[in-house]
Each structure stands twice: as structure tokens, then as C-alpha cells.
Amino acid sequence: MMAVSQAIAADNNEPGKGVSVTPIFPTIAEERFRGEVAIAGLEALGYEVKTPKETDYPALFLALSYGDADFTVHMWDKLHAAFYDKAGGDDTMVKAGDVMEGVLQGFMIDKKTADAYHITSVSDFKKPEIAKLFDSNGDGKADLTGCNPGWGCELIVEHQIKAYGLEETVTNNRGSYFALMADTMARYQQGSPIFYYTWVPQWISGVLVEGRDVVWLTVPFTSLPDGKNDINTIYQGKNLGAPVDTVKAVLNKDFAEENPAARTFLAELEISTSDESQQNMRMQKGEKSLSDIKRHAQEWIRTHQEVWNKWLSNARAAAQK
Numbered sequence: 001m002m003a004v005s006q007a008i009a010a011d012n013n014e015p016g017k018g019v020s021v022t023p024i025f026p027t028i029a030e031e032r033f034r035g036e037v038a039i040a041g042l043e044a045l046g047y048e049v050k051t052p053k054e055t056d057y058p059a060l061f062l063a064l065s066y067g068d069a070d071f072t073v074h075m076w077d078k079l080h081a082a083f084y085d086k087a088g089g090d091d092t093m094v095k096a097g098d099v100m101e102g103v104l105q106g107f108m109i110d111k112k113t114a115d116a117y118h119i120t121s122v123s124d125f126k127k128p129e130i131a132k133l134f135d136s137n138g139d140g141k142a143d144l145t146g147c148n149p150g151w152g153c154e155l156i157v158e159h160q161i162k163a164y165g166l167e168e169t170v171t172n173n174r175g176s177y178f179a180l181m182a183d184t185m186a187r188y189q190q191g192s193p194i195f196y197y198t199w200v201p202q203w204i205s206g207v208l209v210e211g212r213d214v215v216w217l218t219v220p221f222t223s224l225p226d227g228k229n230d231i232n233t234i235y236q237g238k239n240l241g242a243p244v245d246t247v248k249a250v251l252n253k254d255f256a257e258e259n260p261a262a263r264t265f266l267a268e269l270e271i272s273t274s275d276e277s278q279q280n281m282r283m284q285k286g287e288k289s290l291s292d293i294k295r296h297a298q299e300w301i302r303t304h305q306e307v308w309n310k311w312l313s314n315a316r317a318a319a320q321k
């Protein structure tokens with residue numbers, strides 16, 4: 001009888017035992033940390049977590065919709081809404097919870113040039129004399145470090161350059177974002193003006209610090225690619241032009257219905273923007289291997305052990321209902 005009781009207790013402790021799970025994440029190494037935290041939780045619940053698939057965002061949501069992957073913790077709710085809807089939306093997927101609140105994106109320039117020339121808005125770049133300050137290749141146009149093709153922010157930047165009448169004075173440089181940002185930061189270290197699109201959380205905000213090194217630019221009015229312009233884009237009194245967003249966990253709908261423990265855990269998982277930015281900075285300083293990132297995740301879990309245990313307990317309880 002005791003053996004049976006122990007078996008039941010083990011099953012209750014690991015409701016995911018015997019179930020394999022396939023995560024899917026973006027290819028951005030700096031976003032792997034929150035994925036590893038999620039994996040650790042599912043493994044603690046007994047799930048066998050497969051090697052994560054990595055792809056760009058449109059393909060990521062299609063994979064979740066078709067059941068080629070089971071979950072992600074990387075949906076910017078507003079930024080990626082079009083990708084989500086086109087892939088099937090709520091008919092095939094489930095948004096489980098708010099993994100990270102208060103994520104931002106927008107245009108930034110160096111504070112020194114902003115102060116010297118009283119630049120506060122992207123509209124100022126319509127003036128050829130302002131745009132020329134940020135010209136790094138001699139064509140007279142400001143060079144903007146933009147987003148990779150396949151990222152949601154690429155669509156916003158392309159749309160807003162047209163919406164704000166910047167096509168004649170601004171060049172949107174796209175490619176490998178972090179390689180382009182390395183050049184951007186090198187120009188800053190040399191004392192040259194810089195103009196780039198960015199988001200928070202990530203390590204760049206720890207190198208080019210808002211208010212000390214760089215400043216957000218406002219936009220003259222909210223204009224987004226999907227036309228849903230009544231959304232909140234205001235941060236600390238500034239209209240950044242992009243939604244003040246929330247990162248969601250998303251699951252394949254069938255998987256979510258069959259695995260209440262996984263759904264509950266991912267719904268409760270929460271990481272602050274500052275925690276992820278700090279982890280990203282450790283990567284920038286050299287701790288960037290996958291084993292490093294997994295170690296960072298375990299250290300984060302130990303630091304948040306009490307709430308972590310609560311999330312697991314609630315997930316196990318959900319499986320018993």
C-alpha cells in the first residue's frame with residue numbers, strides 16, 4: 001500500500017511525466033534566458049523538454065498553430081499581434097500569462113547631440129541640417145540603426161519613416177542588429193552622434209544608459225502598421241510611437257488543454273525587465289554560452305525560490321482538478 005501511495009505522490013509531484021514538450025524561441029541569444037527559466041519549471045513538473053526550435057517570429061507562431069511546437073515565452077502582445085492572428089490566433093493558440101510587463105521600444109539618440117541641437121522628436125530629422133549630423137557615410141542622410149527583417153519592430157520602423165515624412169532625410173540600415181549596434185556604439189565612443197531603434201529589456205540599455213548617454217525621441221503622433229493607433233504608446237510623458245507592451249507565454253491550444261500543469265506554470269511565470277537586462281549584460285561581458293545562460297537561469301530561480309515554489313505548487317494543483 002505504501003508503494004502505491006508513493007507512486008501517487010510522485011505522479012502528483014510530476015504531472016508532466018511521460019509527456020514531451022517542444023519549445024520554440026526566436027534566434028536572439030539575449031532572449032534565451034527567459035526560455036531556460038521556463039524549461040526548468042516544466043522539467044521540475046516532470047515534462048521531457050526537447051531541444052528548443054529557433055526561428056523568426058512569423059514562423060514561430062505558425063509552428064505553434066500547427067502543433068510543430070508547444071510553447072514560447074516570447075510574444076510581445078501588441079508588437080506581434082499580426083503574426084499571431086495570421087497564424088490562427090485564439091482558434092489554435094492560447095495566451096497563457098504575462099511573462100514580462102513594461103517592455104518598451106522606440107528611437108534613441110545620444111544625449112550630447114540632443115542637448116546641443118535641442119532635438120526631441122523624430123520630426124526634427126526632417127530638417128536636412130539635423131539629419132546631416134547623423135550621416136556616417138557622406139550621403140547627407142541620417143543613418144538609423146534599424147531592426148532585422150523578420151522582427152516585429154522592422155515593420156514599425158519602415159512604416160513610421162514614411163508616416164513621419166523621413167524618407168528623404170533618413171536611411172534605415174537593416175541587417176544583423178547587434179553587429180550594427182556594435183558599430184553604433186563604437187561611433188558613440190569616438191564622440192560621434194548616433195541614432196538607433198532599440199527595445200528594453202536588453203543589454204544595450206546597460207551600456208548606453210537612458211538619461212546619461214542617450215534619450216528617447218518622441219513621435220509627432222502615434223502611427224502603427226496595423227492602424228490600431230488608440231493603443232498606449234506613452235512612457236513617462238513621452239510618446240515613443242510604439243506600444244508599451246507585455247511579453248506573453250503562448251501555447252498550442254491542444255497542448256494547453258491537455259496539460260493544465262504546463263499552462264498554469266507558464267501563466268504564472270514572471271520575470272522583470274531589469275532582471276533580464278542584467279542577465280543580458282553578463283552575456284555581453286563574456287558569459288554567453290548556452291551553459292552560461294542555463295546557469296544564469298538556475299541562479300535566478302534560487303534567488304526567487306519562494307515564488308518559484310508557489311508557481312510549481314499551483315501548477316501541480318491544476319493538474320489534479
